Amino acid sequence: MTTVAAPVSPIPFRYPSPIELELEQLAILFAQTPALAVYPARWLAIQALEGDETMLAEIESRGGSAVTAALNASLERLRASYGDELDIVIVDHRYRFVHDVATRAMIRPATPPATLSDRIDRIVTHRWFGIPIFLAVMWVVFKLTTDVAAPLVDWLDSVLSGPISRWVVALLGMVGAGGGWFESLLIDGVIAGVGGVLAFVPVLLSLYFALALLEDSGYMARAAFVMDRVMRLFGLHGKSFLPMIVGFGCSVPAIYATRTLDSRRDRILTGLLVPFMSCSARLPVYVLMAMIFFPAQAGQVIFGLYLTGIVVAVGVGALLRRTLFLRQPATPFVLELPPYRLPTLRNILRQMWERTSAFVRKAGTIILATSIVVWLLLATPVRGDGQFADTPVEQSAFAALAHAATPVFAPLGFGNWESSGALVTGLIAKEVVVGTLTQVYVGNDETATAGDPVSLSADVIEIVSGLGAAISDVLRTLPGIVGINLNATPAEPVNTGLATAIQASLATSSNGHGALAALAFLVFVLLYTPCVATLAASRHEFGLRWMLVSLLGQFAIAWLAALIVFQGGLMLGV
Amino acid sequence: MLYQILEILEQAEQPLSLAELSQRLQVEPSALEGMIAFWVRKGRLRDTSALSCGGTGAGCACNAHPQGCPFSSAGPRVIMLID
Numbered sequence: 001m002t003t004v005a006a007p008v009s010p011i012p013f014r015y016p017s018p019i020e021l022e023l024e025q026l027a028i029l030f031a032q033t034p035a036l037a038v039y040p041a042r043w044l045a046i047q048a049l050e051g052d053e054t055m056l057a058e059i060e061s062r063g064g065s066a067v068t069a070a071l072n073a074s075l076e077r078l079r080a081s082y083g084d085e086l087d088i089v090i091v092d093h094r095y096r097f098v099h100d101v102a103t104r105a106m107i108r109p110a111t112p113p114a115t116l117s118d119r120i121d122r123i124v125t126h127r128w129f130g131i132p133i134f135l136a137v138m139w140v141v142f143k144l145t146t147d148v149a150a151p152l153v154d155w156l157d158s159v160l161s162g163p164i165s166r167w168v169v170a171l172l173g174m175v176g177a178g179g180g181w182f183e184s185l186l187i188d189g190v191i192a193g194v195g196g197v198l199a200f201v202p203v204l205l206s207l208y209f210a211l212a213l214l215e216d217s218g219y220m221a222r223a224a225f226v227m228d229r230v231m232r233l234f235g236l237h238g239k240s241f242l243p244m245i246v247g248f249g250c251s252v253p254a255i256y257a258t259r260t261l262d263s264r265r266d267r268i269l270t271g272l273l274v275p276f277m278s279c280s281a282r283l284p285v286y287v288l289m290a291m292i293f294f295p296a297q298a299g300q301v302i303f304g305l306y307l308t309g310i311v312v313a314v315g316v317g318a319l320l321r322r323t324l325f326l327r328q329p330a331t332p333f334v335l336e337l338p339p340y341r342l343p344t345l346r347n348i349l350r351q352m353w354e355r356t357s358a359f360v361r362k363a364g365t366i367i368l369a370t371s372i373v374v375w376l377l378l379a380t381p382v383r384g385d386g387q388f389a390d391t392p393v394e395q396s397a398f399a400a401l402a403h404a405a406t407p408v409f410a411p412l413g414f415g416n417w418e419s420s421g422a423l424v425t426g427l428i429a430k431e432v433v434v435g436t437l438t439q440v441y442v443g444n445d446e447t448a449t450a451g452d453p454v455s456l457s458a459d460v461i462e463i464v465s466g467l468g469a470a471i472s473d474v475l476r477t478l479p480g481i482v483g484i485n486l487n488a489t490p491a492e493p494v495n496t497g498l499a500t501a502i503q504a505s506l507a508t509s510s511n512g513h514g515a516l517a518a519l520a521f522l523v524f525v526l527l528y529t530p531c532v533a534t535l536a537a538s539r540h541e542f543g544l545r546w547m548l549v550s551l552l553g554q555f556a557i558a559w560l561a562a563l564i565v566f567q568g569g570l571m572l573g574v
Numbered sequence: 575m576l577y578q579i580l581e582i583l584e585q586a587e588q589p590l591s592l593a594e595l596s597q598r599l600q601v602e603p604s605a606l607e608g609m610i611a612f613w614v615r616k617g618r619l620r621d622t623s624a625l626s627c628g629g630t631g632a633g634c635a636c637n638a639h640p641q642g643c644p645f646s647s648a649g650p651r652v653i654m655l656i657d
Contacts, residue, residue, distance in 0.1 A: 088576060091612055095575040099601060112597065221650030228589050242622075242652055260622040260652060333654035334583065334610075337591040 011104070013097050015090060018081055022049065022074040029070055035062035049078065050087040117339040121222065125337075130226035135307070137219065141210040142303040145203050146287055147480055150298070151473035152202035153287065155466045160195035161442075163459035181389035185375055188442055193371025194363050196438030197431045200284035204359055205352055207280055211249065212351035216343035220245060225335055234318035237261070239333055240270040244313065247277035248306075249355065251530055254279075255537040268542050269317060269325045272550055275530035276313035278306050280359070281430035285525050288434050292499040293506075293518040301519075305526050308561075312527060316557065362429065370428045371435050374398060374421075378439060393440060412524060412559065413510035413517030413566040418502075423524070429531045441501040510566070516574050520566035527558035575599070576609055580618060583655050592653075610653055622652045 014020050026045035030036045036044060036059065047055040048071055060068050075086070082089050114122075124133055168186050172178040214220045227241040239261055247254035254274040258267040278286075286305055290298035377398035381391035393399055402421030409415040409423070418440045426433035503514055510517035529551050530538070539547040578599055582590070596603045613619040 088616070092576040095601075095605070095609060098605065099575055102602070103600070108600070118593075224650050225589060225591070232588070239652065239654065242650065245650075257622075260620065260654070333589050333652050334595055335589045335591055336651035336653075337593065 033063050124222050125225050134226050143299040145206040146299045147477050149202040149206040151470040155470035157199040184389040189375030192439045192442040193435040194368050197435045203287050208352045208355040212348040216347050218338045218340045221337050234314050235321045236317045244277045247274045251275050251279045251534040252537045265325050273313040273317045276309050278309045284434045289518050293515045370432045412520045412562040414521045416505050416509040441498050516569040520562040523565050524558045524562040529555045
């Protein structure tokens with residue numbers, strides 16, 4: 001605690017003699033100039049010597065040439081002694097004076113008493129405990145985003161593919177537009193594509209809730225502090241991790257956040273690493289595949305993917321630092337560690353709303369447009385005797401185009417046209433992978449229930465009771481985050497028909513090693529070429545050459561990593 | 575006083591917290607803020623309390639929020655030397 005000591009004698013304040021001399025002369029001159037009398041003369045002289053541009057202009061315009069000449073002469077004399085740092089000397093002198101006064105007037109304890117934040121920081125930013133705590137926090141975040149959100153995803157998906165689809169079909173039937181290509185566009189294009197992505201809104205809400213909680217509580221800054229050590233271990237600048245943290249949300253602002261780094265080489269290096277951090281757009285893909293293939297370990301799988309992203313980023317960064325970007329001395333920095341505080345509900349809800357609404361808007365623009373293009377390609381027959389909007393998907397233009405990409409993915413275990421096509425459309429935006437998979441497999445699904453006649457009241461009851469059951473499951477799942485099992489019903493894989501189709505497809509393309517192929521697919525999605533918006537940001541910040549490095553380099557790394565997972569798994573007999 | 579901030583930063587081997595810097599200089603955090611602001615104005619320090627996105631295009635989530643990117647706030651405030 002700081003306390004005020006006994007009365008102290010007045011302490012005169014004076015600048016160094018040469019400055020004081022010029023100040024006195026200028027103050028007299030200004031005081032004798034009526035046009036400048038509106039300003040306190042000494043204050044104006046100080047401002048002039050400090051180089052305050054506004055006041056210098058005032059002196060020049062009001063004081064006339066004689067005053068300006070005198071001022072310039074003073075500045076010349078002082079610059080001879082202080083160079084260009086005259087203003088720094090003046091300001092520094094004031095700070096020294098204030099510090100001197102404060103030191104004489106106040107008694108400071110040698111060691112300031114530790115606040116609650118300090119005590120928490122001793123553990124959270126501890127040299128050895130910091131990293132495990134960071135990993136534990138990440139673990140909880142991903143348990144929250146998968147296990148807890150799963151029942152709501154399941155419910156939302158059933159609402160979109162059930163009642164909503166039925167209502168659209170019924171409405172189209174009422175206006176005489178049912179059964180044709182327009183119905184197919186809405187059901188198989190818009191609802192399957194956009195709805196398939198929107199079903200994952202609960203997952204993103206959970207992630208944004210967790211991120212807001214970490215930011216608002218003050219932990220996020222500690223995570224950067226802790227990760228700095230890891231980055232330095234591998235020869236990287238700790239500052240690089242700061243844009244990477246932003247990358248957990250979205251790679252585009254993370255690319256722009258590299259502007260905070262000093263050198264262009266550091267900015268480029270970090271810009272190349274940022275897309276390895278798993279952005280929130282990839283989360284729906286992880287959740288879909290993890291819930292289908294690893295329902296009991298979905299949280300662990302997703303946590304592992306995020307961790308893999310960090311490890312690959314650090315590894316690639318270390319490699320680049322020793323080759324293309326030869327090591328430069330690290331420049332330390334000051335990181336604000338704000339005091340821990342209880343997050344406010346208002347702030348958390350605001351952040352959740354802003355981020356989720358950005359996602360929903362994206363679904364209404366780029367994801368909608370891509371879904372329509374995919375539907376058009378799926379609806380257009382290129383072989384067989386099908387007609388527009390009434391053709392088996394295997395005979396569609398989309399299948400024909402996607403087939404061309406399958407040889408690239410065949411060694412990775414997911415060389416089927418459905419996955420290949422979804423990965424290609426995922427270049428537009430990562431969420432589109434889910435939308436395309438839904439469109440492709442819904443088009444194949446003979447048991448789709450959209451057209452089944454069910455009454456409106458039964459639909460409403462289904463929606464409300466389904467929501468009640470989902471909320472009940474969420475509440476029972478919550479204790480599971482900390483290892484307490486209240487017999488929560490495991491969430492059903494998203495859309496049983498879709499799950500079965502994806503399982504069968506991957507089992508075929510991998511000769512019966514569907515789970516291994518799914519894992520390789522997830523690793524590929526984690527690491528492959530960033531979306532077009534990120535590439536555009538990369539080109540804007542670093543130029544075409546580095547954008548191409550990012551595009552091709554990440555594809556190569558993702559391909560190699562997926563190959564290692566699949567072929568390595570086969571060799572190990574997984 | 576002012577130069578000490580730059581010296582400490584130049585000699586530091588790991589990131590410092592504002593509280594640590596304030597303790598080393600034996601100045602109140604509020605006074606330190608003023609000193610940092612001075613160096614930022616002089617172009618010797620960079621303060622990243624506000625990261626801007628600048629993203630464009632329909633694919634950018636930031637584009638949906640003209641008032642600012644909702645993801646930018648994820649980064650903590652950093653003060654660093656400018657070479």
